[in-house]
Amino acid sequence: MLDRKFIVENVSLVKQNCAHRGVTVDIDRLVELETQRRAADQQTQELNRSANEFAQKIGKAKPEERDALKEQARALRAQKDQSQAACDELEQQILAIQLTIPNLSHPQAPIGSDDKANLELRRGEHAPRKFDFKPLDHVELGEKLDLIDFEGGARTTGHGFYFLKNEAVLLELALQRFVLGILMSEGFTPTITPDLAREEILRGIGFNPRGPETQVYIVENTDLCLVGTAEITLGGLYSGMVIDDEQLPIKLCGISHCYRTEAGAAGRATRGLYRVHQFTKVEMFAFTLPEESEAMLEYFCGLECRIFDELGIPYRVVDTATGDLGGPAYRKFDLEAWMPGRGAEGEYGEVTSTSNCTDYQARRLNIRYKKKGEKGTHFAHTLNGTAIALSRAMITVLENYQQADGSILVPAALRPWVGLDVIGPR
């Protein structure tokens, strides 16, 4: 959420940003309503002040004078209530508009309406490998080596669910442990977060659980949702808090399951593990001072690169275009890793995403910091980044490390955790 005063004072900037983001919002209407609300608010405050005066007078008045005064005070309070109601009504309308306004965009973010405008920034250490045989995709590999059971997942739960089996289980745990080692050595506090969160927190992070195209599973008869990412729980962890500036930056990583309905996603590249309703993810999250957040985004992106470089997976880094940023992000970098089994001759597919959300989420979640020795508080900046999404990482490992005999070489970085050099063949 953008600051309301900022919107009113920077109408053309906000409008232009909405246009770049491909979001239609009636900013003029918001400004008009806000002007009305301010007037109504002042009037309400003034009425309330007089009513308070009366209340005090009555306390000190002689008993025989009280009834007359009460009558007047009642009338005044009724006026105040009316004025307040008008104010509240305006507030609701303003908020409804305000919540749909996306964050500002980084001046260097490529401007464009969708992912076609995304800009490739660089590539990883490893180039895509030349196969001297026709590489299989992870679904075939998973089946041949008895590593992934999609049929069983469908039978028990439905399409988009799966069982990991045998060495795939070790591989998944090894990837988590490998990534955790890197993040802990970088000073992240590791956590395992709840997989459910209050709707209020989801909204604060920028999700709309009850929207028409929602990605979110809601638990019936509760205000809880299954989280689509630990970004939700990690951000929510500090909601409503005031943090001492000396504690910043706070770097957390969280392991959680991620649940996504993938409504409207049918027909897209959905084969196998690429787009599933449940997966596990290690997520990075940071709360920073405003002046630190841009550097933190580079740092997060650098860590994502390091993880995939050390895994030996080829990838490219993409600077996300304004129209593809989503509401909360000010700037976003994605890693797209090489998936040899994807498409006809292999394709890059998104494996991580890191965003600087500046104060957009902090304002909604009311996460502030206080500078020592200074009056007042400011909103913190929040950043999130995928350290590793296990389902998609699994695709890249299986497909990139497959061998002619049908076996999978275990990446060197994972061998200590997997306890094997090779998986299969069977």
Add this chain to the structure above:
RNA sequence: GGAGAGGUGGCUGAGUGGUCGAAAGCGUCGGUUUGCUAAACCGAUGUACGGGUUAAACCGUACCGCAGGUUCGAAUCCUGUCCUCUCCGCCA
């Protein structure tokens, strides 16, 4: 899941309808005293929004977990809700 107790400022904790944004203590900051430290003493010390100022000062409104209600008036009474603690039950 059942029964009970409770949520007050950075912390401890008083406050059961009016003069309470809130006693007292601790902490923190500034000052005095002091050869230094300690102690003592004096003063200051919440947040948000709005007004005001070059900037302050200052003024107004709201906030005693959160949301409602009663009342001229609510930290205080009522309802709901969230959270914490104790006991019981169940359970990995």
